[in-house]
Amino acid sequence: MVTAKQQKAVLVTEIGKPVxxxxxxIPTPGEGxxxxxxxxxxxxxxxxxxxxxGLLVEDRLPAVLGNNVAGVIDEVGPGVGFKVGERIFGISGNVAASSDQAGLQEYAILNADAIAHIPEGFSDAAVASLPINLxxxxxxxxxxxGFDMPAPYLPRKDFDCATASVVIVGGGTNVGQLAVQLxxxxxxxxxxxxxxTSNSAKLQAMGATHFIDRHSSSAEMVKQIHAITGPENATQVYSCAPLDVDLVIGLLPKDKPSTLKTLLPFEGDEEEQLGASLPLCKFAFVHDLTNASLAPNAAQFWAKVPEYLRTEKLLPADFQVVHGLDxxxxxxxxLDQYRDFSRAGAQTVVLI
Known part of the structure; x- marks a missing residue:
C-alpha cells in the first residue's frame, strides 16, 4: 500500500535479480x-x-535506476530560480548516496544546475531520451x-576547433549521434x-564531415582515416560501440600523446594490449560521468540546450515506450535487451 508520503518505485533489491x-x-528538496x-x-x-x-548502486540497495528524468516541478528548495509547475528535464545524480535522485519512481530530486526547461513542441518522452548521453x-x-575542446556554450580563444579532428566509433548509437551534433x-x-551505411546520410546531416563503413576491415578503416588526418594527427578516439583494439592500435600514433574514451568495459587483456602498444595514450572506460563532470560550467550548458533543441542543432533520440511503473x-x-546486445536502434522510455 502506498501512503500519502510514499510513492511507487521500481527497485533493485538484489544484484543479478530482476527489478x-x-x-x-517521497524525498524533500534541499538547497539548490x-x-x-x-x-x-x-x-x-x-x-x-x-x-x-551492481554498478553505482551496490552500496545503496534497495536502489532505483534511471538517470534521464523529465517531469513537472512539484517543490523547490532554497536558492532555486525555477518555479513550481514548470516542465523540465535533466540528469539525476547517478553517484548520489541515496536513490532520491533517480527516475524509476513517481517523484525525484534533481539539482537545479542539471536541468533545463522543456521547449514548446517537445514531449516529455522525447527530451527524456537526451540527458545522460548528452x-x-x-x-x-x-x-x-576527455579531449578538452572548446565548448560551443563556452568558447575559448586558445584552441582552434576548425583544425581539430575526432574519430567517433559507433556514430549510429544515440550517444554517438549526440557526439556528432555537439x-x-x-x-x-x-x-x-x-x-x-544505413546511418550515413543521417550522420552527415548531423555534421559528420567524413563517414567510414564499420563493416570495413580494421586495416582499411585505419588507411581511410589516416588519409583524412595524416598518420600522426588521429589522436582522439571516442568509442561508443564495442572496442576494436586492432583499429585503435593501428590508428593512434605510437610516439605522440593520444586519448581514447570508450563507453563499454574493456574485456580480457585489452587494457594490457593498449598499454603495451600505445604507451603515451590516455585510455579509459567512461562509466561514471555526472553533471559534475561539466563543472564549473554545467549551468551554462543546460541553459543553452533548449535553444539547441528549438533550432534543431540537437535532435532527440529514437525510443520505444513502456507504460507505467507497474x-x-x-x-x-x-534491461535484458541491453544485457543480451539484442537491442536495435530505439531505447526505452518509461512513461510514469
Missing part, C-alpha cells in the same frame, strides 16, 4: 534542488549494469576528462564517424 515494484518515501513529479525516464545500458553487476558526450569532448556545434573541422516485466525486458 521489482515497491515503495519508498527541485522535487520533480516524474513523467518520463529513459532506461540505458548502465542501468542494466546496475541491476546485473552530458557524457559533452564531458568527453569539452572537458579535461562536435558540429563546436565547429570541429574533421568529424570522422564509423557506423553502418509494467515491471516490460522494464526488465528492456
Amino acid at each position: 521489482e515494484l515497491g515503495t519508498r518515501d 534542488q527541485v522535487l520533480v513529479k516524474v513523467t518520463a525516464t529513459m532506461i540505458l545500458p548502465h542501468d542494466t549494469y546496475g541491476r546485473d553487476w 552530458v557524457t558526450s559533452a564531458a568527453v569532448l569539452f572537458t579535461k576528462t 562536435a558540429s556545434l563546436a565547429g570541429v573541422g574533421k568529424i570522422i564517424v564509423i557506423a553502418g 509494467d515491471v516485466s516490460g522494464i526488465n525486458n528492456a
Whole structure:
C-alpha cells in the first residue's frame, strides 16, 4: 500500500535479480534542488549494469535506476530560480548516496544546475531520451576528462576547433549521434564517424564531415582515416560501440600523446594490449560521468540546450515506450535487451 508520503518505485533489491515494484518515501528538496513529479525516464545500458553487476548502486540497495528524468516541478528548495509547475528535464545524480535522485519512481530530486526547461513542441518522452548521453558526450569532448575542446556554450580563444579532428566509433548509437551534433556545434573541422551505411546520410546531416563503413576491415578503416588526418594527427578516439583494439592500435600514433574514451568495459587483456602498444595514450572506460563532470560550467550548458533543441542543432533520440511503473516485466525486458546486445536502434522510455 502506498501512503500519502510514499510513492511507487521500481527497485533493485538484489544484484543479478530482476527489478521489482515497491515503495519508498517521497524525498524533500534541499538547497539548490527541485522535487520533480516524474513523467518520463529513459532506461540505458548502465542501468542494466546496475541491476546485473551492481554498478553505482551496490552500496545503496534497495536502489532505483534511471538517470534521464523529465517531469513537472512539484517543490523547490532554497536558492532555486525555477518555479513550481514548470516542465523540465535533466540528469539525476547517478553517484548520489541515496536513490532520491533517480527516475524509476513517481517523484525525484534533481539539482537545479542539471536541468533545463522543456521547449514548446517537445514531449516529455522525447527530451527524456537526451540527458545522460548528452552530458557524457559533452564531458568527453569539452572537458579535461576527455579531449578538452572548446565548448560551443563556452568558447575559448586558445584552441582552434576548425583544425581539430575526432574519430567517433559507433556514430549510429544515440550517444554517438549526440557526439556528432555537439562536435558540429563546436565547429570541429574533421568529424570522422564509423557506423553502418544505413546511418550515413543521417550522420552527415548531423555534421559528420567524413563517414567510414564499420563493416570495413580494421586495416582499411585505419588507411581511410589516416588519409583524412595524416598518420600522426588521429589522436582522439571516442568509442561508443564495442572496442576494436586492432583499429585503435593501428590508428593512434605510437610516439605522440593520444586519448581514447570508450563507453563499454574493456574485456580480457585489452587494457594490457593498449598499454603495451600505445604507451603515451590516455585510455579509459567512461562509466561514471555526472553533471559534475561539466563543472564549473554545467549551468551554462543546460541553459543553452533548449535553444539547441528549438533550432534543431540537437535532435532527440529514437525510443520505444513502456507504460507505467507497474509494467515491471516490460522494464526488465528492456534491461535484458541491453544485457543480451539484442537491442536495435530505439531505447526505452518509461512513461510514469
